[in-house]
Amino acid sequence: MNKLLIIYGILLFIEFHNIVPAVSDMCIHDEVAIPDVPVGELTYRQMRGKREKHSEIFQPLNIHYYIDDIDPNTPENVILNLKIAFKKVVKFFQDSVAVRSSFNPFLIERSNCAQKWVNGINKNKCSRLKSGPEFCSIKETDYVIPDRYLNKLEVFDYTSPHPRHILKAGPGVKDANFFLFVISRTTSWCTENNVQAYGSYCRLDSYNRPVAGLLNMCPTYFSKKIYKASHYFHVIMHEIIHILGFSVHLYPKFKMCTSIYDCETPKKIAEVDSNGIQRLIFPELVKSMQTHFNCSEEEFGGPLEISQGRGKASEEMKYTSHWHPLLMYTSIMTPFIVEDEYIVIDNITLALLASTGWYRVNFTIAEYFHFGKGEGCKFGFKANCEDSKHLCSPKDAARNCDILRYTIGKCESIVPYHPCGVFKPNHEESCLDEINMQAKEYEQRCVMVTKTNVAEPNCLLTKCISTNEFEFLVNSTWGKCKTSEKAEINNVTINCPELGSICWDEAKLVNKTFCSWGSDEAIAVRMYFADQTYQQLLESDNIRNFKVSTLQAIAENLQMSVNHIVNATLTIFKGAFLDFTLCPPSNMSNDKLGALIEKTQKFLKSSSFIHIFKGATEFAVSSTTIVGDVCESEIK
Ligand SMILES: *[C@@H]1O[C@H](CO)[C@@H](O)[C@H](O)[C@H]1NC(C)=O
Numbered sequence: 001m002n003k004l005l006i007i008y009g010i011l012l013f014i015e016f017h018n019i020v021p022a023v024s025d026m027c028i029h030d031e032v033a034i035p036d037v038p039v040g041e042l043t044y045r046q047m048r049g050k051r052e053k054h055s056e057i058f059q060p061l062n063i064h065y066y067i068d069d070i071d072p073n074t075p076e077n078v079i080l081n082l083k084i085a086f087k088k089v090v091k092f093f094q095d096s097v098a099v100r101s102s103f104n105p106f107l108i109e110r111s112n113c114a115q116k117w118v119n120g121i122n123k124n125k126c127s128r129l130k131s132g133p134e135f136c137s138i139k140e141t142d143y144v145i146p147d148r149y150l151n152k153l154e155v156f157d158y159t160s161p162h163p164r165h166i167l168k169a170g171p172g173v174k175d176a177n178f179f180l181f182v183i184s185r186t187t188s189w190c191t192e193n194n195v196q197a198y199g200s201y202c203r204l205d206s207y208n209r210p211v212a213g214l215l216n217m218c219p220t221y222f223s224k225k226i227y228k229a230s231h232y233f234h235v236i237m238h239e240i241i242h243i244l245g246f247s248v249h250l251y252p253k254f255k256m257c258t259s260i261y262d263c264e265t266p267k268k269i270a271e272v273d274s275n276g277i278q279r280l281i282f283p284e285l286v287k288s289m290q291t292h293f294n295c296s297e298e299e300f301g302g303p304l305e306i307s308q309g310r311g312k313a314s315e316e317m318k319y320t321s322h323w324h325p326l327l328m329y330t331s332i333m334t335p336f337i338v339e340d341e342y343i344v345i346d347n348i349t350l351a352l353l354a355s356t357g358w359y360r361v362n363f364t365i366a367e368y369f370h371f372g373k374g375e376g377c378k379f380g381f382k383a384n385c386e387d388s389k390h391l392c393s394p395k396d397a398a399r400n401c402d403i404l405r406y407t408i409g410k411c412e413s414i415v416p417y418h419p420c421g422v423f424k425p426n427h428e429e430s431c432l433d434e435i436n437m438q439a440k441e442y443e444q445r446c447v448m449v450t451k452t453n454v455a456e457p458n459c460l461l462t463k464c465i466s467t468n469e470f471e472f473l474v475n476s477t478w479g480k481c482k483t484s485e486k487a488e489i490n491n492v493t494i495n496c497p498e499l500g501s502i503c504w505d506e507a508k509l510v511n512k513t514f515c516s517w518g519s520d521e522a523i524a525v526r527m528y529f530a531d532q533t534y535q536q537l538l539e540s541d542n543i544r545n546f547k548v549s550t551l552q553a554i555a556e557n558l559q560m561s562v563n564h565i566v567n568a569t570l571t572i573f574k575g576a577f578l579d580f581t582l583c584p585p586s587n588m589s590n591d592k593l594g595a596l597i598e599k600t601q602k603f604l605k606s607s608s609f610i611h612i613f614k615g616a617t618e619f620a621v622s623s624t625t626i627v628g629d630v631c632e633s634e635i636k
Pocket residue numbers: 284285286287288289291292347348351363
């Protein structure tokens with residue numbers, strides 16, 4: 001006989017939409033970085049044997065991150081999304097960057113020695129300790145490093161070879177070579193400027209490579225709404241690239257090697273070009289710049305943001321830790337992280353990491369960077385902004401396709417100190433809205449169409465044939481377009497876009513999504529069950545069946561396939577709760593996604609839903625009260 005099982009669910013901490021991300025989101029790395037951080041001495045394995053002495057062993061850059069000190073009001077969803085993003089960022093570096101092998105398990109050295117002996121048998125050994133814990137600090141944000149990550153420190157008397165006092169070494173972390181401490185704390189930095197996240201390194205090794213860093217994900221920013229998975233990824237990626245080396249105070253410490261015996265610090269870091277742009281001129285970086293822009297000038301280095309004296313720190317500095325926002329538009333390392341669909345982890349940024357001398361970089365992982373490609377040495381500084389393919393003059397009202405041809409862009413200035421603008425994405429005139437996902441090879445993209453001598457951007461259905469050829473549909477007739485040529489059809493002329501503008505290799509994009517079919521927003525849900533259900537589950541031997549049929553019932557109620565529910569975990573411990581993640585269809589618009597979340601919320605909140613349990617075990621109808629937050633505190 002089947003009985004009714006009533007499951008009471010509540011959806012916790014779901015917040016969504018209607019909050020427009022501020023355009024002023026600006027990274028404050030240079031304001032929080034501390035110029036002089038403790039330098040350790042012992043990180044590297046002593047090379048034994050003659051052969052090994054002459055070669056260095058490299059291993060993947062393995063960032064061990066530890067999420068601690070999270071603001072208790074941070075929505076679960078945000079935490080889930082952050083965790084996923086951290087995993088992806090860590091994997092990115094494991095796959096693409098290698099560092100010299102260090103001690104295994106990895107530990108960082110304590111910096112709390114206040115004084116060392118200057119002579120005697122214990123010369124250079126610690127004679128006196130500072131009081132207090134070991135901090136990983138950046139300006140106005142301190143983090144106490146847990147002992148398990150710290151190496152031992154011995155304190156000696158003048159005459160005895162035996163230490164008077166020992167701070168013990170922690171167990172460390174196997175195969176790691178970088179520690180990232182992640183916090184989510186509301187600090188004055190977070191509230192002042194709508195800052196998303198900020199961080200910096202707090203320990204260097206004997207080669208000056210950063211080996212530990214602190215990253216604060218501002219709760220005020222991340223609690224506002226659910227962002228796309230790629231946004232969490234980009235914010236974390238951006239800050240970690242600073243922490244790993246893209247940082248003003250580290251430039252003079254980069255290690256320039258012609259061979260492993262012959263390394264030195266850079267003689268010259270940046271060069272001001274004839275347009276007043278500071279360019280970082282590390283050789284590997286210049287090579288990458290030359291390749292991308294097709295310019296063979298010797299000092300064609302990476303263009304830096306012009307320091308506008310925001311904050312006291314930057315006034316005294318010649319350089320900043322960001323690329324020029326216009327000349328490197330869409331790169332992950334410009335000062336703003338907006339428009340996630342457009343941001344790329346570009347080859348030039350990877351070349352900067354390679355230029356540090358601490359890393360070996362596999363460049364094949366770089367994402368396709370379209371902006372300024374092949375535009376030459378004068379890119380951005382031709383007589384007219386319009387002479388550059390990707391630039392425009394903000395004074396004109398000209399309309400054109402945005403850089404990725406997803407929308408009909410508007411020419412807008414990016415920074416006040418450069419006369420040119422770019423066609424910024426304009427989501428009010430998006431070509432993507434009507435994508436037909438059933439036939440994925442067809443995509444609507446923006447193309448310039450000339451009719452009676454007037455060129456106008458139009459959204460046309462396109463289909464890639466190869467990287468330099470695609471078909472397009474104009475008034476029910478298909479035409480063919482070859483890179484940079486013109487095509488005529490039905491009395492209209494199509495200016496076929498340049499190479500890489502419409503048809504590129506999707507496989508060259510880093511997977512930043514959570515859900516397997518590429519949906520960018522994951523909705524994390526935790527449902528608590530009534531006490532009685534919990535009791536019955538304890539006695540039941542059919543928990544799996546319970547979970548499966550519950551998920552089926554949820555899917556039915558939300559009118560979506562059960563395949564859209566992933567990573568479901570039923571926990572029975574001082575209460576019963578079910579965690580799962582909803583992966584919405586990838587073609588869902590923001591409005592529809594909002595509606596789905598509301599529906600989920602309403603459905604789980606509005607007391608209950610009923611489903612008939614058809615398993616072998618029968619559960620009694622449980623109490624009719626809704627289990628609320630009480631349950632949560634019981635579980636913890
Ligand atoms: C990326 O940069 C490296 C290092 O400078 C260079 O060798 C390589 O050719 C560049 N690749 C692309 C696609 O620009």
